[in-house]
Amino acid sequence: MKIAVLSGKGGTGKTLVAVNIAAVAENAVYVDCDVEEPNGYLFFTPELFDRKEVSVLIPVIDRSICTLCRKCIDFCNFNALACIANRMILFEEVCHSCGGCRIVCPVSAITEKEKVIGHIESGVSKNVIVKTGILNVGETSGIPIIRELLNENENDQRISVIDCPPGSACAVMESIRDADYCILVAEPTIFGIHNLNLVYELVEQFHKPHGVILNKCLEGENLAEQFCAENQIRILGRIPFHQEIGMMSSKGLILVRENETHRKFFVNLLNKVIEVIQNETITCP
């Protein structure tokens, strides 16, 4: 069972929800796909047992074979190659690793080598296996890391909680690819609603069953509730704004491991989600 946690906007509490849901499950895997700014491991402080580098392939041009015909430069849509003073130059960080230059070279002067763009750390924190994807600073795309994380997780039968990157761009779409259910975390501000809308459209497009958790709820009018009502989106739960929660989170504490009330809340939440997934399977096989 794979549960993805998303939010249109950063800072709504996506990691808070993802981390705590994983922590209350009997035996779970927490997968951090927010590879630009991974945060879950800060809460779990897992004991690491594995580290795997993730790399992409970049071209290597053999000068002794290269005829400087420039077919590779013409082909490259990303302008990663240049020819100066009879010498080919490759700009690694601009290269998208598509392999096209190698294919179009008429004299087979191009081979490929691996370039590390980040890594995956695996660790354990009590009942949770923690998988964290980390993109190296300066690299532009974390998608290969997300893909690797999900490939590793594909056949895992345990409850997997996928902490997605914020927003609704394609890194997010990649992250939810195997999800059986999507939890959308929203905050009751105009920014929150505006961004909830984007991510709601995304899960609808991918036909993923979904529900909303309202976080940082204050007294009074809650714009997010209205939005959900208008669009008939199921509200799974409401987390009130409590300085205490903020304080514990700022220290990297996992709520459900500190406090019984919070534990009950997240256990209920997880059970609700499991129930919905099972029902969905019955009604839409």
Add this chain to the structure above:
Amino acid sequence: MIIAIPVDKNEENTTVCMSFGRAPYFMFVDSESGRFEFAENDAAESQGGAGIKAAQFIVDHKANVLLTPRCGENAAEVIQAAGITVYRTNGNSVKENIADLKDHKLTLLEEFHAGFHGHRSNS
């Protein structure tokens, strides 16, 4: 010698463009004859590696000198490998910069900013 300058418009009184890689046009001036011409910069619309493509462009146009307010390190690598000297422009008047170059009033551009690291479609 041929002087290359990134410019905002393809007309004589144009201003120096703040960006090198994405300048809409390049102006090429022959310092001896004073003749000049404009060329559209195809690199401007690139998803990524604009500086590299623009640098290749001015190299292919046989520029000897480049006058620009700033330049990325990737473009700089291309330009320097080709033996082109890069000067920092002063103010945005093309005419004044060319005059300053003649009078040796321009300084070499020595700091190149970090690469404009490509434009991944899926980040």
Add this chain to the structure above:
Amino acid sequence: MKQLLVLSGKGGTGKTTVASALIKLMKASVFADCDVDAPNLHLVMQMNSQPQRSDYIGLPKAFIHEDRCIQCGACTENCRFHAIRFDSVFKVLPYACEGCGVCKAVCPVDAITLEYISDGELLLYQDFDRIFSTAQLKMGSGTTGLLVSKVKKQMIQFAANDSVAIIDGSPGIGCPVIASISGVDFVLIVAEPSISGISDMKRIVKTAEKFQTKLMICINRYDSSIEKTEEIENYCMENKLPYAGRIPYDEQAVKLINQGKTIVDVDCNSGRALRKIFVKVMAFLNENNRIEKYEN
């Protein structure tokens, strides 16, 4: 024109809250929202005019022409981005396609073309006294730095004479952030005093330092953890990073933002703290630096 960019690394730290207030205090007539994935600034800036809209064409996407396809599978085999799936017919998943052209190159029967489609929309608001440039990326599109560059270009094009332009940046450290930093004179980082906020702040500082822009750090909601606030302040001292000040958590701020107002529109705690930060920012911004000034 000088450009001031507000970044944070972590989302939700208050970038837009700070940027909108700075716009008000500076009486900036030129500003932009480079968080093209989830733009928010327009919700607070209350522009009067209808924006000029233009389509943003991103990377081309591959398209397989079913009638020509002989289903040899060469495209899928060679696609590095897993963007081609077979489901009775071979189809390209547009959100995964990076527009590299490899499938087109390997197709033996020329059944694949690269098509340019709209990936989003550029918006330009022109009130008589203010220019606001922003964009909205289509859901699922690639967050390309090119759109961010276009937002900035639009802003500069229409506002060459103004003194300071303020840019609301995007979270993260990737391509759109890097694109927004390019050419900017000053970066103000809004940090959150929490374990994840600090981790993200360090990564964005590292990213910004690669460019030779001036950098300054401020802390938002500092009272949510005095301990972490002090950690950030020490970090700034140890690393000689200019520190602009700190803003307390303020319930008034939330209410104001929800009403589409900035925190300096009304007298409140956060607004007062931000005014002090504003003074420091202006002083630092106006120090002589090596970056050319364009006097018009």
